[in-house]
Amino acid sequence: MANGGRLNARQNVKALVVHALLIGAVIYALYPVLWVLTVAFSRDGLGTDGFVLPWPRHWTFANFAIATGASTGKSALFFRQLVNSLTVSASTALLSIAIAAPAAYALARMQFVGKRTGLSGLMLTQMFPTVASAVPLYFILSQLHLLDRRAGLVVAYSATALPFAIFQLKAAFEAIPVELEEAAMVDGATRFEAFVRVVLPVARPALAVTALFAFMSAWNEFVLAATLMSREEAFTLPVVLQRFVGEHSAAWGPFAAGSIVVSIPVMAIFYIAQKQLLSGLTAGSVKG
Amino acid sequence: MPSGTVHCCEVRNLEKAFDQTVVLSNVNLAMPSGSFTVLVGASGCGKSTLLRTVAGLESPTSGSIWMGDRDVTALPPKDRDIAMVFQSYALYPHLSVRENLAFGLKLRRTPETEIAGRVAEASAILGLDALLDRLPKQLSGGQRQRVAMGRAIVRRPRMFLFDEPLSNLDAALRAEVRVDIRKLHDRMGGTTLYVTHDQVEAMTLADTLCLLRAGQIEQMGPPLELFDRPVSRYVAEFLGSPKINCLDGQLVYTNAGPHITIGSSTLSVPERYRALSPQSVVVGLRPHHLTPASAEAPQFGTLLVTFYEALGFETYVHGTLQGAGDKALVIRVDSNHRVARGDAIAIGVRPEHTVLFDPKSGRALDT
Numbered sequence: 001m002a003n004g005g006r007l008n009a010r011q012n013v014k015a016l017v018v019h020a021l022l023i024g025a026v027i028y029a030l031y032p033v034l035w036v037l038t039v040a041f042s043r044d045g046l047g048t049d050g051f052v053l054p055w056p057r058h059w060t061f062a063n064f065a066i067a068t069g070a071s072t073g074k075s076a077l078f079f080r081q082l083v084n085s086l087t088v089s090a091s092t093a094l095l096s097i098a099i100a101a102p103a104a105y106a107l108a109r110m111q112f113v114g115k116r117t118g119l120s121g122l123m124l125t126q127m128f129p130t131v132a133s134a135v136p137l138y139f140i141l142s143q144l145h146l147l148d149r150r151a152g153l154v155v156a157y158s159a160t161a162l163p164f165a166i167f168q169l170k171a172a173f174e175a176i177p178v179e180l181e182e183a184a185m186v187d188g189a190t191r192f193e194a195f196v197r198v199v200l201p202v203a204r205p206a207l208a209v210t211a212l213f214a215f216m217s218a219w220n221e222f223v224l225a226a227t228l229m230s231r232e233e234a235f236t237l238p239v240v241l242q243r244f245v246g247e248h249s250a251a252w253g254p255f256a257a258g259s260i261v262v263s264i265p266v267m268a269i270f271y272i273a274q275k276q277l278l279s280g281l282t283a284g285s286v287k288g
Numbered sequence: 289m290p291s292g293t294v295h296c297c298e299v300r301n302l303e304k305a306f307d308q309t310v311v312l313s314n315v316n317l318a319m320p321s322g323s324f325t326v327l328v329g330a331s332g333c334g335k336s337t338l339l340r341t342v343a344g345l346e347s348p349t350s351g352s353i354w355m356g357d358r359d360v361t362a363l364p365p366k367d368r369d370i371a372m373v374f375q376s377y378a379l380y381p382h383l384s385v386r387e388n389l390a391f392g393l394k395l396r397r398t399p400e401t402e403i404a405g406r407v408a409e410a411s412a413i414l415g416l417d418a419l420l421d422r423l424p425k426q427l428s429g430g431q432r433q434r435v436a437m438g439r440a441i442v443r444r445p446r447m448f449l450f451d452e453p454l455s456n457l458d459a460a461l462r463a464e465v466r467v468d469i470r471k472l473h474d475r476m477g478g479t480t481l482y483v484t485h486d487q488v489e490a491m492t493l494a495d496t497l498c499l500l501r502a503g504q505i506e507q508m509g510p511p512l513e514l515f516d517r518p519v520s521r522y523v524a525e526f527l528g529s530p531k532i533n534c535l536d537g538q539l540v541y542t543n544a545g546p547h548i549t550i551g552s553s554t555l556s557v558p559e560r561y562r563a564l565s566p567q568s569v570v571v572g573l574r575p576h577h578l579t580p581a582s583a584e585a586p587q588f589g590t591l592l593v594t595f596y597e598a599l600g601f602e603t604y605v606h607g608t609l610q611g612a613g614d615k616a617l618v619i620r621v622d623s624n625h626r627v628a629r630g631d632a633i634a635i636g637v638r639p640e641h642t643v644l645f646d647p648k649s650g651r652a653l654d655t
């Protein structure tokens with residue numbers, strides 16, 4: 001700060017109010033998370049005796065041992081399910097980007113017959129809930145012999161993630177000045193080279209966001225996974241989690257512990273990708 | 289080849305329409321090797337479209353583009369051996385200055401050592417050495433402009449295309465870079481096609497000036513030819529600042545021979561118009577040709593001063609021509625010539641500086 005970091009009284013009040021509001025918002029957002037943490041680390045589940053601020057009375061890691069199968073001798077299975085979730089989500093992200101990027105580019109830059117109809121069609125698919133497609137998808141994948149296999153889930157998830165990914169990337173490509181591609185083509189690039197060497201790198205933040213979104217939707221998805229996967233070895237983590245709070249018993253402790261385990265990879269990815277997500281790469285490309 | 293000479297680039301009978309709107313028609317343009325051709329014209333007249341068609345970024349509706357003895361009309365930009373500098377510079381934002389310069393060479397699989405050499409050379413010519421590792425967003429407007437030019441010259445193309453490369457720079461820098469561009473052209477020996485709507489750029493840079501009007505070439509030739517011998521009132525009014533004075537007059541013949549009357553003022557008729565029959569004319573008089581009356585520039589009227597602009601090195605005097613229905617007129621006088629509002633100045637012009645246009649068609653009358 002220009003004045004050496006000292007604030008006058010008025011700025012002080014303003015800073016105080018802003019900080020109070022922000023702290024309030026953070027508490028509001030984190031309060032349920034604190035509950036999950038408390039339940040996960042408590043020996044006696046929900047018993048916090050009506051404290052406003054939840055905090056474990058008797059610390060324990062037992063819930064984590066149950067959630068990850070460590071105490072039931074099923075840790076190999078859990079690990080396998082974790083790998084399922086990771087591969088399915090990562091593949092969904094990659095496949096969605098691989099299909100959505102060229103499609104979005106064509107929709108953003110080219111004129112062709114059926115463009116408007118195609119766009120409306122994509123929009124239309126967004127209006128149906130996932131559940132509506134569960135049964136048809138079940139039959140399709142069963143015909144393709146992809147039931148109970150990760151590839152089946154990837155296909156189903158990518159199909160679901162595509163329309164949004166295409167809209168997202170189309171908007172991103174439209175925001176890139178056409179002149180960049182024209183410059184590349186005059187410089188010696190084919191249209192495809194211009195796409196690969198200029199458009200895609202410039203759109204990297206948008207690609208990252210879109211990929212992350214596809215990853216998350218696959219990572220958190222439950223209905224299709226539960227419908228299309230019947231073998232335990234093929235489960236993804238949301239299905240595993242759900243079993244702790246099944247019809248007969250509600251093992252909230254392991255459920256909460258499991259939720260935390262499931263959240264860790266996503267948090268890690270957000271942490272790693274935050275630079276990508278926030279960078280404004282297009283700044284300074286055109287205009288003085 | 290219809291003619292004997294092979295031009296670096298030739299545009300033949302070009303027509304370009306977007307949907308139903310015809311943007312260019314009947315454009316014929318031959319650019320000899322090493323020439324500097326400038327396209328000027330009002331906004332929307334089709335300058336950029338013509339340039340982009342030569343670049344291969346637009347395809348013509350009909351007509352053809354030739355590079356040397358090759359018909360390149362159907363070729364993509366990358367196969368035309370051209371480089372282009374865009375108005376917006378269009379630097380690749382994700383690449384450093386060095387990578388921006390090397391981009392085209394890399395695409396063409398130029399050996400690394402040669403790339404390094406050429407980048408170093410271009411960088412030295414344009415003074416980019418200190419900027420090579422920066423990203424475009426870390427550069428000023430003028431620096432970006434130089435990188436854009438560097439990206440064009442490293443390629444050593446047969447032809448350079450510029451689309452208003454200076455319009456985003458401030459006036460001082462523009463004047464400086466204008467000179468640099470011409471020097472660079474002479475040094476690189478390429479052929480240049482340059483679009484601008486700035487007439488100073490047009491006049492100073494061009495070997496051949498090509499004035500477009502509503503998608504057609506109105507006049508093409510050396511800049512001074514367009515300036516001194518415009519084929520139409522449009523050309524005369526487009527070039528020159530302040531604008532040429534155009535006054536309605538009559539070409540009449542009396543016992544004393546032919547002369548032109550503008551209201552009660554009288555002008556003698558230049559040699560080249562002596563064959564014309566008596567008729568209504570538009571008289572074009574450039575402000576810098578109108579001077580206080582003297583022996584060489586005999587008086588033809590009196591200017592009543594309403595207003596003047598003193599620029600320091602010269603003064604533009606605005607006023608009305610006495611006895612001509614208060615026709616507005618601008619003349620140029622030396623800055624040491626003191627004027628005041630309300631003055632009456634006897635003004636003269638050398639006869640050969642008068643140009644005449646047909647009032648209806650606007651075409652010049654000397655053919």
Ligand SMILES: Nc1ncnc2c1ncn2[C@@H]1O[C@H](COP(=O)(O)OP(=O)(O)OP(=O)(O)O)[C@@H](O)[C@H]1O
Pocket residue numbers: 306309311329330331332333334335336337338485
């Ligand atoms: N892609 C396009 N689709 C339809 N019309 C176009 C297109 N590009 C240009 N035009 C039209 O063609 C005409 C010429 O445009 P152009 O950009 O060549 O003008 P210009 O002489 O470069 O003008 P300026 O000095 O403003 O840059 C304009 O009327 C413009 O509206």
Ligand SMILES: [Mg+2]
Pocket residue numbers: 335336337
């Ligand atoms: Mg233009």
